Amino acid sequence: MTQFKIPVDLIVSKLAEDAERVQNRAKKASEVLLSDLDAKLAQTPYDIVYREDRVTLKHYRPENGIRYKTPLLVVYALINRETMLDLQPGRSVVERFLEAGIDLYMIDWGYPTRKDRFQGLDDHINGYMDNVVDVIRKSTGVAQVNLMGICMGGTFSVIYSALHPEKIKNLVTTVTPTAFDTRKGLLHVWMKHLDVDRVVDTYGNLSADIMNFGFLLLNPARLMIDKYVGFMENMDNKTFVENFLRMETWIFDSPDLPGEVFRQFIKDCYQGNKLIRNQLEVGGQRVDLKKLTMPLLNIYGRFDHLVPPEACEQLTRHVGSADTEDICLDTGHIGIYVSSKYQREFAPKIAGWLKERDQIPKKQSPRKKTKAAPPSAGLKKTVQKTKPVKKNTPAGAKPESSVSGTVTRKTNG
């Protein structure tokens, strides 16, 4: 019979040590939890410069003056809130953009209620987004704005740029799903079999609680168990507790998703994969990605379980632009924006990329439509290659060598 070598004495003494440590931690934790905790989000000051229904436009002004000719509009997803980009002082993408001197605008989609259930993609993209772009163009006197989209907001931005290319100077997409025919992400697998009509017809909007429960189910071991075990282990650490609460506040501060947006997004994108195939129609217009001719920077996370690289990386191959760049960072869906490491790399990379393309625009009447730039004649001669990033550092940008990932760039041959 096999004799197991179990160090019982060591295990017992370890358990005794653990028990003592837990007791001490619990004592300290009660002091921390009863103290004043700073878990506020979005503390960078801003002005609300436009309001339409539940949608507002936030304007952030750089303290040391604007150093970019073209303002940047950030479009967040309709799922969760844009406050993630401004988690806390010192850990804020907004702060990094302002430090670089970007004139920054951000859409706050607000909290849709039952009356918003009929608003679809057309209302958000050709309605609210277009109005916001016009407001910025009018107030800043530029013909085009820079557009940056995040996740579903990135998909909106791609659609908008293809439908209104004359209004967009540069497009930045981050963790943006555009090719939905993949089995890599669980959302892509699950959404294929969802009876979306039944859900929307019954509930009107998609409840944030149901959505959040779905997100938790993507990884219950980590999100429903390990995360809180980690909290219990660190609840005597005030900074940890504050950061944890901040993220917890953000994660569960979720607006409902307007029903018609959900219906169209699931049917046309997740189930029909129409966007990348140029078959999507929004407001009666076909979305042709070849009309997306402005420079495009496409950033995504290698370990993103919500929007896997396979859903993001195809975009640059399908657009009409001759100036595209893919950056795949070694992080997940949220890590790009909230991890201190990636914030140091990601926001300056975008700032540098925009600076490089920030030529002085002609001052035009914002209402006057400018003709979209024709696709570059050299499009077919474009080179698509993976280069060591260090060699391609653009002037004025932080050296790309600090970006932990892969860069694929397409330029005129």
Place this chain on the structure above:
Amino acid sequence: MGEKKENAFGFESMVATWTDAMNAFWGSLAGSAASSAEKPGTPPETEKQASSSHLDAMGKALKNWQTLAAAMSAPASVGSLLKSAGAMPELLAQFAQSAMSSFLELQRKAAESAGRIGASVEAYRFENIDENLFHVWTDIYEKEFRQFFRIPQLGLTRTYQEKLNAAADTFNRFQSTYTEFLRMLVLPFNRSLAVMQDQMGELAEKGELPEDSQVVYRMWIKVLEGHFMTLFQTPEYVEILGKTITALADYSHAKDAVVEDMLHSLPVATRTELDELAREVYELKKCIRKLEKRK
């Protein structure tokens, strides 16, 4: 012969006695009502007229009951009553049989599943998901009980009763699907614990059993995560997830219909009415914005 004898002292004679007694009771009651109506009274003319019309009505009603009781005491009616009474135990037996067969089916499938517990655990593999275990509740409900909620309803309250039945039916269906869904979510826990037992056994054999409980926890959470990730990709999970969401939506829809019926009697707007209003406002706003942009 024996049967006849049994009937003479049994249920048949009891029913005959009861119907006769009923006949006599309603007859005497109708007679006394009629005689009280004929008694000289003191009330004024209008009151007298009103009370005599009441007594008339009562007399007629009692007469009706007497007729009914007389009809029931007729030998043919007694026979038919006895027949339907005889059918009752049969109906009850049928119902009990249906419930019992469901219970036995459940027990059989549970026993089959229990037999598999001892089988070796294949880590990160969910190809052989025990379907019996997951479909048993839904199958039993669908086959045995659902039909009762589909019995056609009649009369003035038909539509309301139909909606109530639909709410009860969809609730039961949601419960059975949800149970299946939850049972599937338990699978990774079972399997990860079994894998952990194997791994701990191996480590113990090598004398490398971790002293720190943290190390064991990290091992387990990694194994559990792996099992969840594998399960979530399986067609069985995707199917039951879709079914659960649809079943919940069906139940919510049916429940809302019942609530809306109740709200109709109150001076408040229903959700459907508000939705119609919201749609009109939405369409009007859209028109206005289009016109504004054309300017």
